[in-house]
Amino acid sequence: MSFPDLVPDLARALPELRGRLVANQPMAELTWFRVGGPAQVMFTPLDADDLAYALAHLPRDLPVTVVGVGSNLIVRDGGIPGMVIRLTAKGFGAIESLGEGRLRVGAAALDKRVATAAAEAGLAGFEFLSGIPGTLGGALRMNAGAHGGEMKDIVREAYAVGPDGARLVLSLADLGFSYRRSAVADGVIFTGALLAGTPGDAAEIAARMAEIARHREEAQPIRARTGGSTFKNPPGTSAWKLIDAAGCRGLRVGGAQVSELHCNFLLNTGDASAADIETLGETVRRRVLETSGVTLDWEIKRIGIPL
Numbered sequence: 001m002s003f004p005d006l007v008p009d010l011a012r013a014l015p016e017l018r019g020r021l022v023a024n025q026p027m028a029e030l031t032w033f034r035v036g037g038p039a040q041v042m043f044t045p046l047d048a049d050d051l052a053y054a055l056a057h058l059p060r061d062l063p064v065t066v067v068g069v070g071s072n073l074i075v076r077d078g079g080i081p082g083m084v085i086r087l088t089a090k091g092f093g094a095i096e097s098l099g100e101g102r103l104r105v106g107a108a109a110l111d112k113r114v115a116t117a118a119a120e121a122g123l124a125g126f127e128f129l130s131g132i133p134g135t136l137g138g139a140l141r142m143n144a145g146a147h148g149g150e151m152k153d154i155v156r157e158a159y160a161v162g163p164d165g166a167r168l169v170l171s172l173a174d175l176g177f178s179y180r181r182s183a184v185a186d187g188v189i190f191t192g193a194l195l196a197g198t199p200g201d202a203a204e205i206a207a208r209m210a211e212i213a214r215h216r217e218e219a220q221p222i223r224a225r226t227g228g229s230t231f232k233n234p235p236g237t238s239a240w241k242l243i244d245a246a247g248c249r250g251l252r253v254g255g256a257q258v259s260e261l262h263c264n265f266l267l268n269t270g271d272a273s274a275a276d277i278e279t280l281g282e283t284v285r286r287r288v289l290e291t292s293g294v295t296l297d298w299e300i301k302r303i304g305i306p307l
Helices: 007-013 048-057 111-120 127-131 136-142 202-219 239-245 274-292
Strands: 020-026 038-044 064-067 073-075 080-086 095-099 102-106 155-161 167-171 189-196 225-229 256-258 265-268 301-303
Touching (some): 048 189, 073 274, 095 111, 102 111, 111 202, 136 189, 239 274, 265 274
Parallel strands (some): 038 080, 064 080
Antiparallel strands (some): 095 102, 102 189, 155 167, 155 189, 225 265, 256 265
């Protein structure tokens, strides 16, 4: 399917826009699951000023959705109406060492690249990021964590643009981090953050990152078409244990499958639709509720409309 082309009207309404507008951008090209319909219009801002200008002058009734590298995302088959904003490394991927254990990092910087930059600066505390697919912006949005660390441990302040185009500086308290979420309103778009670690031994940091890499290689289907961990861990247990106990390991719906290697991962085996993947996830949730009484909460973000 395709949406009406909004680009000509937006170009007229935003004459000073410097970023790129693309009508009906296929989202399956940009998500790790490789599924989903088009974005009605994709906007790639050149920098934070360009983003702020766009948000300040967009029609108020135009829906706005933000995506990163598509690692933790299901885009439904009908696509995403309105504008999809995608920050790229060119404008938002800088990593700058400020000394005193601090890094200033753009929202489009890959988490693994942030961990590597910290290691090169001799900073400990960032190693967990090497095992998280995605970018800093997504990590801020969901207080990403793994391997004993999470974003709240290293964030000192975050930078963002509000839905009205206002530039924001958010303190750690403003971010309101809790398990796999922040309290920041959905319409606020992260552009970067100030992070801080502690001086560490280079060999120990490298060993920890190598250990995380080995664990991911052995325990997770990292080379498959997947969106990462599908469900949040309920208090006191692991989602994968509940899924396994419910008999869902290897379960299929259409071209979607629960991973045999790690059953908190859903896979596109080659010809899955977004509906297949989401239906499989809901089937897993129902079976887990029936067998354990626990309701699993989605960790993967699901956006767009069904066909």
